[in-house]
Amino acid sequence: MIRPAELIQRKRDGQELPGEEISELVLSYARDEVPDYQLAAFCMAVYFQGLSSAETFALTDAMVRSGETIDLGAALGRRVVDKHSTGGVGDKTTLAVGPIVAACGVPFRKMSGRGLGHTGGTLDKLESIPGFRVELTTAEFVAQVQEIGLAIVGQTADLVPADKKLYGLRDVTATVDNVSLIAASIMSKKIASGADAIVLDVKVGDGAFMKTLTDARVLAETMLALGQRAGRDVVCVLTDMDQPLGRAVGNALEVREALATVRGEGPPDFAELVLESSAHLLALSDLGVDRAEARARAEQAVADGSAVAAYERWVRAQGGDPDEAALPKAPVIREVFAPRAGHVQRLAALPVGLAALHLGAGRREKDEAIDHAVGIVCSKKRGDAVEEGEPLAEIHAADERSAGEAAAEVLRAYELGDEEPRARSIVLDTLG
Numbered sequence: 001m002i003r004p005a006e007l008i009q010r011k012r013d014g015q016e017l018p019g020e021e022i023s024e025l026v027l028s029y030a031r032d033e034v035p036d037y038q039l040a041a042f043c044m045a046v047y048f049q050g051l052s053s054a055e056t057f058a059l060t061d062a063m064v065r066s067g068e069t070i071d072l073g074a075a076l077g078r079r080v081v082d083k084h085s086t087g088g089v090g091d092k093t094t095l096a097v098g099p100i101v102a103a104c105g106v107p108f109r110k111m112s113g114r115g116l117g118h119t120g121g122t123l124d125k126l127e128s129i130p131g132f133r134v135e136l137t138t139a140e141f142v143a144q145v146q147e148i149g150l151a152i153v154g155q156t157a158d159l160v161p162a163d164k165k166l167y168g169l170r171d172v173t174a175t176v177d178n179v180s181l182i183a184a185s186i187m188s189k190k191i192a193s194g195a196d197a198i199v200l201d202v203k204v205g206d207g208a209f210m211k212t213l214t215d216a217r218v219l220a221e222t223m224l225a226l227g228q229r230a231g232r233d234v235v236c237v238l239t240d241m242d243q244p245l246g247r248a249v250g251n252a253l254e255v256r257e258a259l260a261t262v263r264g265e266g267p268p269d270f271a272e273l274v275l276e277s278s279a280h281l282l283a284l285s286d287l288g289v290d291r292a293e294a295r296a297r298a299e300q301a302v303a304d305g306s307a308v309a310a311y312e313r314w315v316r317a318q319g320g321d322p323d324e325a326a327l328p329k330a331p332v333i334r335e336v337f338a339p340r341a342g343h344v345q346r347l348a349a350l351p352v353g354l355a356a357l358h359l360g361a362g363r364r365e366k367d368e369a370i371d372h373a374v375g376i377v378c379s380k381k382r383g384d385a386v387e388e389g390e391p392l393a394e395i396h397a398a399d400e401r402s403a404g405e406a407a408a409e410v411l412r413a414y415e416l417g418d419e420e421p422r423a424r425s426i427v428l429d430t431l432g
């Protein structure tokens with residue numbers, strides 16, 4: 001039997017812990033045999049002292065073993081590919097990548113999460129589609145992937161229950177942003193849900209957990225190592241989150257933008273990330289194609305309409321109405337105007353994410369209701385030229401008061417200047 005207080009003390013003092021002790025701590029916690037306050041103290045000790053790669057692997061492995069694992073590959077007779085983003089502002093990539101990959105003949109299934117703080121969640125975006133069901137039974141989930149090749153659902157309670165408990169605890173004890181804890185949390189869910197190959201999108205910038213490229217690389221390398229030790233193929237793309245991804249931020253607005261992108265009419269940065277992510281997934285799949293051929297097939301699925309058809313089939317299969325006109329619309333739309341002419345030097349992601357949160361697009365507390373219609377459309381992005389008085393962004397709000405407050409917040413997120421800033425590509429680096 002481990003003594004949690006002794007483990008906490010040894011970690012606090014910077015000692016490396018044997019894997020089996022970490023394992024017992026996590027599994028005992030998942031069975032409610034160790035109280036929250038001891039795990040909170042343990043996470044804080046880890047936050048300051050870090051975990052070695054062996055300790056991080058032991059933590060991940062114990063989290064996987066805390067619940068059920070799914071072997072969809074066996075049910076499908078196919079190699080299972082998966083993607084994950086570390087979270088950002090305006091990140092609706094899964095909504096466009098899923099239909100493109102499915103249209104190319106590779107089954108795509110994913111368990112997604114809800115929004116957290118200023119970062120949006122795929123499930124909340126999907127629930128802005130009238131009738132869409134994010135909770136399917138395991139049997140329904142498997143049948144849908146077999147029949148139409150695409151399903152995106154919420155995580156079942158039995159998958160990595162240790163992460164569910166631990167994440168809630170970290171969220172309220174200032175211990176989320178530690179590389180080992182983030183890597184173990186993400187990779188345990190990917191491994192338990194049966195992914196053979198995983199594309200990880202590690203966001204970098206003021207709207208992301210990882211603020212610098214150096215920190216993002218450390219997180220990416222940690223996740224790559226965990227995936228490899230578990231026998232999975234992993235590719236990490238490090239992508240820009242110094243400004244919102246695409247133009248739309250807010251649930252229904254993001255679904256509209258994802259649909260436009262699947263039709264080939266998306267904003268350039270978002271469309272590029274969607275095609276790159278789709279190409280990585282296709283190249284890792286059992287199609288047996290290289291990256292260049294994978295990219296060509298993804299582009300073809302967008303151009304010939306098969307990706308839109310896959311989107312419509314998928315949304316209908318989960319009970320939703322795929323018609324764009326069915327998405328909710330906010331009653332108040334207010335424009336934000338440029339106070340001077342020039343170029344957009346910066347459009348900070350975090351304040352735009354917070355403005356969307358304040359409009360009601362996200363939750364300040366767990367289980368809070370959200371307004372699917374509200375959000376922001378940033379029509380001007382970094383590098384764009386603007387005239388004085390030209391619209392920079394559009395606020396979609398429930399009332400005039402919240403629209404006014406959000407407009408002021410969004411205006412503060414823009415930095416205008418004379419020089420055209422150096423272009424920065426959406427994909428900053430690729431590892432693995």
Ligand code: URA
Binds near residue numbers: 167183186
């Ligand atoms: N996303 C997760 O799933 N877990 C973390 O710890 C951070 C981001």
